[in-house]
Amino acid sequence: MSRASWSPVRALTAAAVCTASLLALCGPAAADGPNGVDDLRGAPPARTEDLLDEPGVQFLPRPGVPEPPRVSALSWIVTDLGTHRVLAAKDAHRPLPPASTLKTLFALAVLPKFSQGAVHTVSAADLAGIEAGSALAGIKEDMPYRVADLWHGVFLSSGSDAVHALAAMNGGWGKTIDDMQATAERLGARDTTVESADGFDTPGQVSSAYDLSLFGQAGLTNRDFARLAATRTARFPEDAGPDAYGIQNTNRLLVGSHGVTPYDGLIGVKNGYTSHAGNTLIAAARRGGRTLLVTVMNPQSGAGNAVYEEARALLDWGFAAAPRAAAVGVLPAPAPHGRPGTGTGPAARQAVTALHPAAADRPAGRTGDLIVWSSAAAGVVALAGLGAGLWWRRRRPAAQEDGGGPAS
Structure with missing residues (x-):
């Protein structure tokens, strides 16, 4: 396959992978913000530690939230x-x-x-x-x-x-x-x-x-x-x-x-x-x-x-x-x-x-979200791969007539 023929396939595949990656990474975030489903924008980085063991008043200040x-x-x-x-x-x-x-x-x-x-x-x-x-x-x-x-x-x-x-x-x-x-x-x-x-x-x-x-x-x-x-x-x-x-x-x-x-x-x-x-x-x-x-x-x-x-x-x-x-x-x-x-x-x-x-x-949890979105991402990759394969099969005779072949 010539470089001219191979480039569109690579472009299609790269686009599919990028799309799938964005779906897998961004999908759960769209379903749930780090501070709960009520707030999806402007949230501070998620805190993983439990502050309830700490003495005194525990409250994480945020813009627009009163003390x-x-x-x-x-x-x-x-x-x-x-x-x-x-x-x-x-x-x-x-x-x-x-x-x-x-x-x-x-x-x-x-x-x-x-x-x-x-x-x-x-x-x-x-x-x-x-x-x-x-x-x-x-x-x-x-x-x-x-x-x-x-x-x-x-x-x-x-x-x-x-x-x-x-x-x-x-x-x-x-x-x-x-x-x-x-x-x-x-x-x-x-x-x-x-x-x-x-x-x-x-x-x-x-x-x-x-x-x-x-x-x-x-x-x-x-x-x-x-x-x-x-x-x-x-x-x-x-x-x-x-x-x-x-x-x-x-x-x-x-x-x-x-x-x-x-x-x-x-x-x-x-x-x-x-x-x-x-x-x-x-x-x-x-x-x-x-x-x-x-x-x-x-x-x-x-x-x-x-x-x-x-x-x-x-x-x-x-x-x-x-x-x-x-x-x-x-x-x-x-x-x-x-x-x-x-x-x-x-x-x-x-x-x-x-x-x-x-x-x-509301979503049952982030694990379930990841499964759903990862499945969707896998489907995008599969469809992109199938489309690229069909395109290549249709292009292959033309490439052979032009003298093209696998890149060396």
Whole structure:
């Protein structure tokens, strides 16, 4: 083949290879920016390290993204549940007493085990060991309760008596603590040590804003948990008859009470207080197809509603910052069917979609993007090669008549 004949083939092949290379390299970037699919332009270089292990406030400044508000909590974290990106945090892994926010872990461990319609008659033994000063739902001995009522007592009244009754159904206080610890470990919550199933101050019992966020995130993928966490009021049975009295959720940011205005879009999750832990709160809110989760632990300002107002400020900031904020870490997605893992399968994705509908239209991950775009690139190369071969076969007789041949 003469150089004159060979040059177009080389040009075609080079063009095809360049096109394929650009597709393979640029394709995934077009599907996902380094700071998430919300922002594809003007992003800083991707940060691969997880900053959540670092002390102090963690936030990556970007043009057009406001700094997070200054709050007095010892520890806090803001997470976009649709992408699992942590937008900002302060001392996310600091071990602190969790108070009743630990009831979220109790629910993760026990809630799936019993039908909401099942009935349990509470005995004196069930209620033994309740610590003085604990919040109570008002459960009475020798009275039958539906499991759904007991869970209302847990989520709305934060009742230790309801926790004790459900723990008795689960095989006892000690077994329930073991189940909670195993659930924490399965979720990757390495900062949590469970000593009391109801979250009451107990020596050695700690959790962290990071771990509590894991519990809130996992809980919201369970329909019963999500419904209970968002329930504002319920009727609680009285005297084993048709009579009932009203109970209201103690989460002031959800219901609006004690001088706190309810937060628009709030969907739960759980508040807590003890003298040792101070005020703690896991709060989730959904606006415009985006769901944010904020955990706040032990504000130091001294204001009576500080935990709620600081959570409000962090949620407001998160909704404003999320479209362009750079992540300082990532919460692992909940594993499907209660199995260990990263939770990237269809079941986990379905649960995430329920929290953040826009996630349904997003790529499953960069690995999948690379496969698709690499396949497309390979197809371009194959087509280019086929075209070059056909062109050469048609040109070959003419080249032979001209005396041409393989280049020497």
